[in-house]
Structures are given as C-alpha cells and as structure tokens.
Amino acid sequence: MNKTSVKIREQSHYDDMLLALLPIILCACVMYSARVLLVCVVAFLTARISDVAMAVIRKQEVDTSDKSSTVAALVFCMMLPVSVPLYIVVVTVAVTVVLGKHAFGGKDVYPFSLAALAMCFAAVNWPNQALAAVTPLTKVSFWSGAAESALSGASQIKAGGLPYVSTINLLLGYHPGAMGSAFILVILSVAVFLLVGKRITWHIPVSFLATCAIIAIVFPRIYGVSRFDSLKLELLSSALIFYAVFMLNEPATTPHNPKAKIVFGVLSGVLTMLFRYFGSYEIGGCFALLLVNATEGFWDRLFSAGGIFENSRSFKAWIAQLGLNKKKAAPVTAGNVEIKKAKKSAARKSADKAAGSADTGNQLLDIISAAEDNIDQVEFTTRTIDVKQALKELEEKQKKEGR
Amino acid sequence: MDRKTKVNRELANWDDTVRRRKVLLSNPVFIKGLALAPLSVAATTLGNSLMLSIAVILILTPTRVITSLITRRMSVPLKTFFYPLTSAVVFGFAYYAMYKVFGTWPLNMGAYLPILVVDPLIVKNFEKTRKESFLYSIINGLRNTAGFVMACILLGTIREFLAYGSIGGLSIISVKLLPMARYSFGGFLIIGVMCALWNMYVNIYHDKLKKEAAGYELNG
Amino acid sequence: MSSMVNAIISFFSYSVLAIGAQNVIFIRGLGLSGGLRMINDPKKDTMYFCAFLTLFQMINSLLVYFLRPLIGFTPFARYTRFVTPVLIVVCCTVSYILVVFVLSIAVQKSTFKRMIYSITSASINSAIVGTIIFTTTLGLTLAETIGFAFGSSVGYMLAMLLIIEGERKIRHDLVPANFRGLPITLIYISVLAMAVYALTGHRVAL
Known part of the structure; x- marks a missing residue:
C-alpha cells in the first residue's frame, strides 16, 4: 500500500x-x-x-x-x-x-x-x-x-x-x-x-x-x-x-x-x-x-516485521526494541555505514588526492566526525552525509579562501 | 560601544550572548527546564511563588559561592555530593529563617522547598569540570536567581488568575477561566506553553538582530 | 503472623498508591528535570538509571527511617525538620559510596564505566529526596515506607517509559519550531498526568 x-x-x-x-x-x-x-x-x-x-x-x-x-x-x-x-x-x-x-x-x-x-x-x-x-x-x-x-x-x-x-x-x-x-x-x-x-x-x-x-x-x-x-x-x-x-x-x-x-x-x-x-x-x-x-507505537513495533513476536530474539534485542538502551536502539542507516567505511580509507585517499595535503584530509575527517556526532546525538533523525558532497564543499571553501 | 558593534558582537558570539542573559534569553525555567517540580506542583498562587523565590534567593548564590571556593580541586564524583550537602546546610538556615519570619507558610509548602536542595537549578554545576571564579560565581548565581524569580512570579500569577480569578488573594474576576491550572498537569501545560512563547521571543530577538546587522552591512 | 500479613498488605497498598495516585512524576512532578536531561543525554542509560534509582530509593528510605529518630538525641533535636535534608544528602552519599565500591569489585570494568554515568544522577535527585520527605512527614511505618519507596521508583520507571515512547512520536520536524524540545514534551506529559489524575482525583499531598 x-x-x-x-x-x-x-x-x-x-x-x-x-x-x-x-x-x-x-x-x-x-x-x-x-x-x-x-x-x-x-x-x-x-x-x-x-x-x-x-x-x-x-x-x-x-x-x-x-x-x-x-x-x-x-x-x-x-x-x-x-x-x-x-x-x-x-x-x-x-x-x-x-x-x-x-x-x-x-x-x-x-x-x-x-x-x-x-x-x-x-x-x-x-x-x-x-x-x-x-x-x-x-x-x-x-x-x-x-x-x-x-x-x-x-x-x-x-x-x-x-x-x-x-x-x-x-x-x-x-x-x-x-x-x-x-x-x-x-x-x-x-x-x-x-x-x-x-x-x-x-x-x-x-x-x-x-x-x-x-x-x-x-x-x-x-x-x-x-x-x-x-x-x-x-x-x-x-x-x-x-x-x-x-x-x-x-x-x-x-x-x-x-x-x-x-x-x-x-x-x-x-x-x-x-x-x-x-x-x-x-x-x-x-x-x-x-x-x-x-503506547500505540510500541505495539506496532512489537508486532511488525522484525519485532519480537515475529522473530525469536535475544533479551538484549528485546530491550533494544523497548527503546531503553538509547545507544543500541539508534537507527543504522546506509549513510552511517558509508561514513564509517569512508572515514578510514576512502576519505583520506580522496581527500589527499583532491587537495594534496594531510591537512586537508584531516579537515575532511573533522567534517565527517562532527556530522557523525550529530547523528549519534539525535536519535530519531535519519540525516546522512554524502562524502562526495563534503569533498565538494571543502574544495569550494578552499577556493574562497584562495588556496 | 556603539549599537552596530554591539549587534555584531552579540551575533558573532550568539551562544555566549544567550548564556550570559540568564533572565530572558537563557531563562533557567523556560529555556533550560530547571526546577520543574516545585513550579508545576507548588507554584499555584502568587504567595507560594513568593515563598519559592525567597528560598531560591537565600540558597542559590550562597551555595554557588561556597562551592566555588571549596570544590576547586575536587573531582566530579566528589562534587556530586558536596554540592547538595552545601546546599542542604545553607537550606537548613534559610528554611529556619523563613519559618521565623513567615510562620508556618513555608512549612505548608511540604517537600517542595526541601527538594530545592538537589534540584538541578541549585546543584547542576557539579557536572562542569571548568573551575568557577569567586566573582563569576556571584554574578552567575545572581543571574540565575533573577531568571528563576521572574519565571516563578510570572507563573504563580498566571496560574492563580486562571484557576481562581484572583492575584495575590485579591479577586479580579468572578469566573474561573481554567480551573485545572491549580493542578500539577495544569502546571505542566502552562509551563509548556510559556516555554514555547519564550522560544518565540528568543527567535524573534535573534532574527531582529540579524536584520539589524544586515541593515548595517547594506548601509556600509 | 497477623502483623506480618498486615505488613505485607501495607507494603502492597502503599506501593500501588505510589505508582498510581501519588505517581512521582505525573502527580508530584518530582525528578522531572533530571529525567528529561537523562533522556537527552546519550551517555546515560535509562535501564540502568531506573534500576539504580530503585536501589538507592530503597536504601536511602531505610537509612533515613532508622537514623532520623536519632536526631532527637543530638543538640539539633528542636530543628529536626530543618536538618532532615542534610541527613538525606548524607545518606545518599553513603549509599552511593557503598554501591560504587561493591560494583567496582563485582562488575566488569567496561560495564562499570557504562553504569557510572547513570549511578551518579540516580543516587541523588528530587525524586528520592521528595519521596523520603513525604514518608517521614506522614510518619509511615517501616513496611509502608518500603512499599512507598518501591512504588515510587516503579512509578518513576513506568512514567519514564511512557515519556520515552512519547519522545519517539514528538521528535520530528512537523512540530512547530517554537514548540520543539521542552515545550512539546511538557504538553505531552501534562496530558498523561491528566489521565493519571483521573484515576483517583486525589490532590498531591505536599
């Protein structure tokens, strides 16, 4: 539907x-x-x-x-x-x-x-x-x-x-x-x-x-x-x-x-x-x-696909369903996973390639880390970060600063 | 300092501006949500609000000053209990003094005066690792006190008017506009609406400053 | 035997009273500021917070129950009412030290690190102090005190569960900007408090 x-x-x-x-x-x-x-x-x-x-x-x-x-x-x-x-x-x-x-x-x-x-x-x-x-x-x-x-x-x-x-x-x-x-x-x-x-x-x-x-x-x-x-x-x-x-x-x-x-x-x-x-x-x-x-939302979550009464779950997963463990219940979006992967290798490589210096790579990582912190802090938004977009913004910023 | 510089400085350091203006922009009740228990349950009339305000005046700044002097080298876990202990001792003297001056009126507030001892309004500073100077503790204590007193009196007045049609015991209108204002859930509702109005004021003030700054930029 | 039965009945009836008619958050408004800050703090775990709140509530209620009469033997006998908050804070400190000591030995370091954020705020807050003052003012018996303390913490946990569930529904961009955060949370809590109030229509006992 x-x-x-x-x-x-x-x-x-x-x-x-x-x-x-x-x-x-x-x-x-x-x-x-x-x-x-x-x-x-x-x-x-x-x-x-x-x-x-x-x-x-x-x-x-x-x-x-x-x-x-x-x-x-x-x-x-x-x-x-x-x-x-x-x-x-x-x-x-x-x-x-x-x-x-x-x-x-x-x-x-x-x-x-x-x-x-x-x-x-x-x-x-x-x-x-x-x-x-x-x-x-x-x-x-x-x-x-x-x-x-x-x-x-x-x-x-x-x-x-x-x-x-x-x-x-x-x-x-x-x-x-x-x-x-x-x-x-x-x-x-x-x-x-x-x-x-x-x-x-x-x-x-x-x-x-x-x-x-x-x-x-x-x-x-x-x-x-x-x-x-x-x-x-x-x-x-x-x-x-x-x-x-x-x-x-x-x-x-x-x-x-x-x-x-x-x-x-x-x-x-x-x-x-x-x-x-x-x-x-x-x-x-x-x-x-x-x-x-x-309590309406709770019952829907419990009985929906993936809820406790749909699949057998461990006690920890059930507690996560209740939403009591805030950190563990945080939604994992594709964007979050992308960031984690990009953080260590791709971001550093492409950042270095784009600007040709370790300093620029660190700046990019700072941008990504700050965005990650925001996503972790606010539990129910699903903001994601596009690494390419972040790179673009960094390049534009550097152009303005005249590097 | 001319107006243009003042406006630009306030905008450039907006977080600092908000933090310093504890009465309006960073009101401890309507913006930070502190001391909700005594305000929602006990501050049902102007008289009760006055009692709460006097208690906070007598406790907040002295507690802050004493703890700023003594806890300079304490770790956070130690401060966690030293702050409430200091406020409890200060409260004991303040409570006794209020009893001597006002009689049983403060005692009729029940548990809602004593719980100020551990309310985040009085003790939340224990979480901060930054050390507070003696002068700063006095200034900040007085700012927080002023912010709370203003919010408390306003709330008590509004709730008494809505629930009983009177202010300070003097009947203004014969109709009870919102009888639920005397209950705790009425208190939550009215505080929630006041918080929204306060947020609106802060946003309007911020927008006004931005427009003013933009105007100065255009005019050169 | 009958005194034991009476004690058990008192325990349960005061527990139910504390969960419903005198609910610590919805009716008495205690611990709300701390609870809302706890919800918004990612370092603090709600489950640990509520569990430790129950533990500290029970321990401190018992400590104050037994120690408060001893004030009568001190020079502060005439000022018991004014000294009680100091006694409560001291009891909270002692119970905190004991619990932290036991946990630091009994529990894994990583788990202890996660717990400590919640232990500190759960050990001393207005929910605990307010409940203890209420029980001492009313002059409840031991069974009634324990029942009320237990019921208060269970009532607190149930209230926090409802509020956390509500936060899921009200944390979105459709809420008007001026209402986002504290204002809409308080309005949400006021509706729930109104519903709980209708169960008995009791006014809060100050």
Missing part, C-alpha cells in the same frame, strides 16, 4: 465518519431539541477556525481536506449534555485543536485522540457542566441550555445505585445522558456501515468490548441483579459502544498492525474498566484512551 492510497483512505475515513455522525446528531435533535444543532455548529466552526488560524500562523496552506478536527469536535459534542454552556465547547475545542493537534505537528501526527482529549479537558475543568445529564424529550432553552437535569445511568452505577431503565429504552437511548452517546441501535447500525465500507476494522472494537464484558461479568459492581443484567447495564447505560466505534478507530492514534490492534483494544478495555471502577469520573474510557494512545 503506497503513501497516496493510505492518505486517500484516511481522508475517506473522516468523510465517512462525518456521514456516520449525521444519524446520531438527528436522533439527538429529536430527543433533546434543536440546541443540539447549535452546539454542533459552534463546535464545528471553532474547529475549522482554529485550523485556519494555525495554518495562517504557521504560514502554511489551509488544508481543506483535513477533517480530523471537525470530526473530533462533533464526536466530542455527542458526549456532552445538551445543557452544556457554549463557552465550554468553544474553549475546549480551540485548546484541543491548537495544543492537542497543531502543537504536535498537525494532521495525522498528533499522539492523542482529539475527541478523548477534548472530553477529558472539559471534564477536569468543568465537571458539573460537562458530565451532567438531561432528561430526554423535555424543554431545553435554546440559547442558555437550561434544562431538566437528572442522573445518568453511568453516574448512578458509579454512586452504587441501580438505574431503572428497560432494555428497549437503553437500546433506543431514551434515558438521561449525553447528547448522542446513548443511541445504541443507531451506533451499531452506523458501525456496520463503517465496517462494510472498511473505514474501521473489527479488531479494536471487538477486543475492547469483549474485554469490558468479561471484566463486567467476572467482577460485577452492580449488586441486586444477575451478572447478565449487570453486563447489560455496564455496556448499554454508558458510552462504551460509542467509544468503541468513534474514538478507538482514529487512524492517527491507533496501531496499524492487526495483532497490535487487538492488544490495543484489550488494554483499552482493561484500563477503561479500571477507571470506571476506581476513577473519579464516569467517563473512564476517555482518560484510559489517552494512556493507551501513549
């Missing part, structure tokens, strides 16, 4: 994600009033303006094909209650896009899921407003967002209670909660659409949900009901399925290798349930995802 086809694939991913969010936004509008649209439009515009502003500041072309910010903004909105103040949406989306995306380099190179980062930022700063829940089909003030609040199912479970919601209402999302993360049937339909269109793969969502389910069955925290009911409430009364479809499949922040994806999904599931059981916030999945995003 070449770079162009990967890029087209990722662009289509975000286009289809936007398409997939449409039915959820529509359902949210029906359940919670037109204010849903207002919040979504504000988030969308903030994300777009932030992207454009950063492009202008960085003196780059505005990339109209980059929809990662807007998708993240809308996914973030769907996890908020309809009563959320607009200033929270604006500040959170702006900070997330500027610091969470562009500060790290921009499109496709940011390390953390933008939607998860935005949700965590809002939850930590304004927990009462960002984690509130609104009763569906009640009056909501369009501009201020004043509405009849209630406890969401996840909050009730966290507090040790038992949400009295029927299974059909859980599946339809007809219970107090966030704007769009509770419409299980709609989300599952959308997931099928994305799977069939190959915009997401099954590895991460299935491994994530299976892990959450196993932990919910083996270590239930809801008492007074059967394990199956406990499992049902854990999976359906919170945004786990929403996370599995919309947040755990972001191309920039998840592994590419299938086995790595499965491990990523399992780890996400374990940490999510850990945060849900012992953490301070019911949105444990978002915080867990940030931590698991930090």
Whole structure:
C-alpha cells in the first residue's frame, strides 16, 4: 500500500465518519431539541477556525481536506449534555485543536485522540457542566441550555445505585445522558456501515468490548441483579459502544498492525474498566484512551516485521526494541555505514588526492566526525552525509579562501 | 560601544550572548527546564511563588559561592555530593529563617522547598569540570536567581488568575477561566506553553538582530 | 503472623498508591528535570538509571527511617525538620559510596564505566529526596515506607517509559519550531498526568 492510497483512505475515513455522525446528531435533535444543532455548529466552526488560524500562523496552506478536527469536535459534542454552556465547547475545542493537534505537528501526527482529549479537558475543568445529564424529550432553552437535569445511568452505577431503565429504552437511548452517546441501535447500525465500507476494522472494537464484558461479568459492581443484567447495564447505560466505534478507530492514534490492534483494544478495555471502577469520573474510557494512545507505537513495533513476536530474539534485542538502551536502539542507516567505511580509507585517499595535503584530509575527517556526532546525538533523525558532497564543499571553501 | 558593534558582537558570539542573559534569553525555567517540580506542583498562587523565590534567593548564590571556593580541586564524583550537602546546610538556615519570619507558610509548602536542595537549578554545576571564579560565581548565581524569580512570579500569577480569578488573594474576576491550572498537569501545560512563547521571543530577538546587522552591512 | 500479613498488605497498598495516585512524576512532578536531561543525554542509560534509582530509593528510605529518630538525641533535636535534608544528602552519599565500591569489585570494568554515568544522577535527585520527605512527614511505618519507596521508583520507571515512547512520536520536524524540545514534551506529559489524575482525583499531598 503506497503513501497516496493510505492518505486517500484516511481522508475517506473522516468523510465517512462525518456521514456516520449525521444519524446520531438527528436522533439527538429529536430527543433533546434543536440546541443540539447549535452546539454542533459552534463546535464545528471553532474547529475549522482554529485550523485556519494555525495554518495562517504557521504560514502554511489551509488544508481543506483535513477533517480530523471537525470530526473530533462533533464526536466530542455527542458526549456532552445538551445543557452544556457554549463557552465550554468553544474553549475546549480551540485548546484541543491548537495544543492537542497543531502543537504536535498537525494532521495525522498528533499522539492523542482529539475527541478523548477534548472530553477529558472539559471534564477536569468543568465537571458539573460537562458530565451532567438531561432528561430526554423535555424543554431545553435554546440559547442558555437550561434544562431538566437528572442522573445518568453511568453516574448512578458509579454512586452504587441501580438505574431503572428497560432494555428497549437503553437500546433506543431514551434515558438521561449525553447528547448522542446513548443511541445504541443507531451506533451499531452506523458501525456496520463503517465496517462494510472498511473505514474501521473489527479488531479494536471487538477486543475492547469483549474485554469490558468479561471484566463486567467476572467482577460485577452492580449488586441486586444477575451478572447478565449487570453486563447489560455496564455496556448499554454508558458510552462504551460509542467509544468503541468513534474514538478507538482514529487512524492517527491507533496501531496499524492487526495483532497490535487487538492488544490495543484489550488494554483499552482493561484500563477503561479500571477507571470506571476506581476513577473519579464516569467517563473512564476517555482518560484510559489517552494512556493507551501513549503506547500505540510500541505495539506496532512489537508486532511488525522484525519485532519480537515475529522473530525469536535475544533479551538484549528485546530491550533494544523497548527503546531503553538509547545507544543500541539508534537507527543504522546506509549513510552511517558509508561514513564509517569512508572515514578510514576512502576519505583520506580522496581527500589527499583532491587537495594534496594531510591537512586537508584531516579537515575532511573533522567534517565527517562532527556530522557523525550529530547523528549519534539525535536519535530519531535519519540525516546522512554524502562524502562526495563534503569533498565538494571543502574544495569550494578552499577556493574562497584562495588556496 | 556603539549599537552596530554591539549587534555584531552579540551575533558573532550568539551562544555566549544567550548564556550570559540568564533572565530572558537563557531563562533557567523556560529555556533550560530547571526546577520543574516545585513550579508545576507548588507554584499555584502568587504567595507560594513568593515563598519559592525567597528560598531560591537565600540558597542559590550562597551555595554557588561556597562551592566555588571549596570544590576547586575536587573531582566530579566528589562534587556530586558536596554540592547538595552545601546546599542542604545553607537550606537548613534559610528554611529556619523563613519559618521565623513567615510562620508556618513555608512549612505548608511540604517537600517542595526541601527538594530545592538537589534540584538541578541549585546543584547542576557539579557536572562542569571548568573551575568557577569567586566573582563569576556571584554574578552567575545572581543571574540565575533573577531568571528563576521572574519565571516563578510570572507563573504563580498566571496560574492563580486562571484557576481562581484572583492575584495575590485579591479577586479580579468572578469566573474561573481554567480551573485545572491549580493542578500539577495544569502546571505542566502552562509551563509548556510559556516555554514555547519564550522560544518565540528568543527567535524573534535573534532574527531582529540579524536584520539589524544586515541593515548595517547594506548601509556600509 | 497477623502483623506480618498486615505488613505485607501495607507494603502492597502503599506501593500501588505510589505508582498510581501519588505517581512521582505525573502527580508530584518530582525528578522531572533530571529525567528529561537523562533522556537527552546519550551517555546515560535509562535501564540502568531506573534500576539504580530503585536501589538507592530503597536504601536511602531505610537509612533515613532508622537514623532520623536519632536526631532527637543530638543538640539539633528542636530543628529536626530543618536538618532532615542534610541527613538525606548524607545518606545518599553513603549509599552511593557503598554501591560504587561493591560494583567496582563485582562488575566488569567496561560495564562499570557504562553504569557510572547513570549511578551518579540516580543516587541523588528530587525524586528520592521528595519521596523520603513525604514518608517521614506522614510518619509511615517501616513496611509502608518500603512499599512507598518501591512504588515510587516503579512509578518513576513506568512514567519514564511512557515519556520515552512519547519522545519517539514528538521528535520530528512537523512540530512547530517554537514548540520543539521542552515545550512539546511538557504538553505531552501534562496530558498523561491528566489521565493519571483521573484515576483517583486525589490532590498531591505536599
């Protein structure tokens, strides 16, 4: 798969994600009033303006094909209650896009899921407003967002209670909660659409949900009901399925290798349930995802060709894979090898030939040694030195000096 | 010295220029990343920042001066422990003096005053093999102190304003703009952004000097 | 027997506390300056650094635990709080000398040469001093002290692993020039710290 086809694939991913969010936004509008649209439009515009502003500041072309910010903004909105103040949406989306995306380099190179980062930022700063829940089909003030609040199912479970919601209402999302993360049937339909269109793969969502389910069955925290009911409430009364479809499949922040994806999904599931059981916030999945995003590259390296699970390796090589031994893990490029060979024999011979003196040869070796030091010091660049180019530069320098 | 010579000299010895200007160009916090622990966790208000600043004023320069006199012939491994030992002794006196003047306020800072004893801001010089003269140790100590104090006060003010809407305990606005600024992760974020802004200032200053030098060259 | 069981439970519970809720880097910010300088120094080996940090953390915590009450028998009894940092530095020096002496005999010269860069910075830093001050201020028992010290160093190692992994992702030319290096590393650490904070929501105990 070449770079162009990967890029087209990722662009289509975000286009289809936007398409997939449409039915959820529509359902949210029906359940919670037109204010849903207002919040979504504000988030969308903030994300777009932030992207454009950063492009202008960085003196780059505005990339109209980059929809990662807007998708993240809308996914973030769907996890908020309809009563959320607009200033929270604006500040959170702006900070997330500027610091969470562009500060790290921009499109496709940011390390953390933008939607998860935005949700965590809002939850930590304004927990009462960002984690509130609104009763569906009640009056909501369009501009201020004043509405009849209630406890969401996840909050009730966290507090040790038992949400009295029927299974059909859980599946339809007809219970107090966030704007769009509770419409299980709609989300599952959308997931099928994305799977069939190959915009997401099954590895991460299935491994994530299976892990959450196993932990919910083996270590239930809801008492007074059967394990199956406990499992049902854990999976359906919170945004786990929403996370599995919309947040755990972001191309920039998840592994590419299938086995790595499965491990990523399992780890996400374990940490999510850990945060849900012992953490301070019911949105444990978002915080867990940030931590698991930090390990994404490691799993890809481990399962890629040449990784420890592909070939049998000694312990030292495995440690080198972990990246702990900085010196040994330094990439050996063709350029480095060329330099080492040229250093002793070819450089001295050709340098002497070019300038006809040992002094010039030493100067050339100094240039090469300094370049080697730079390559050794900076681990992850792949600068190489062309010996012929170095000779040319030396000759030009000498001509200028009038030798 | 006229402006043109000054500009050319600063550009020609840019590394030296940066090293000497410890308050702005080579700020120990925002450029070198020293003393991050007390600043990110303890410097949440202007008051706490003042306590940290007073502690550094009382410890940094005296430690540097004493160690420059005594460690002239010591090897690096010996210096590794002599520096913190000297700073620990100096800190003991300084801590007691602060307790007598401010009461329990410095004690409420917990471990974040005592860890200054081994912070690279105070003791990082032990890695250098170059001997430091008495006068140079005083000048450099005062420069580093000034750089840290400026960064600390600025950070404490900004964090208190963002987290509580007040400065020095005086309420300025009723809204808390960024409540997370009072936590350690908020501190890391704000210090990171301040570091980026500082880098921008240094780069702008460097570019400005280059343009000025180019202008002088054109005009002859 | 029950006191032994209680001690083991205390050890594990304080270890977990130190790894998570009071993580030495993400929550308490200790050892961060030194850790970042260690990452950028090619002479220092992270594996050795973390291993020696654990060793020195345990040794120094025990030394200070047993020696600090003896200050009460000296003329400095009234000033224990102000003299404790001096005691900690002295203990670090003693443990450093002991460890270097043992390693210089037991280990090959080439390996020892590689280790020594890491030993020096691992033997005395704010992660060790801060943790010891915390345990002495709280008045923890022996098992709790050892557990907290062990958990702190394990938490430090896990945090450094995450940061080193992150450095791979953020060290490229696409990061804006003004953010390269320290700024983007701190922003990266702030996100991880926010995630760890959510596990318990505890404020850092000063």
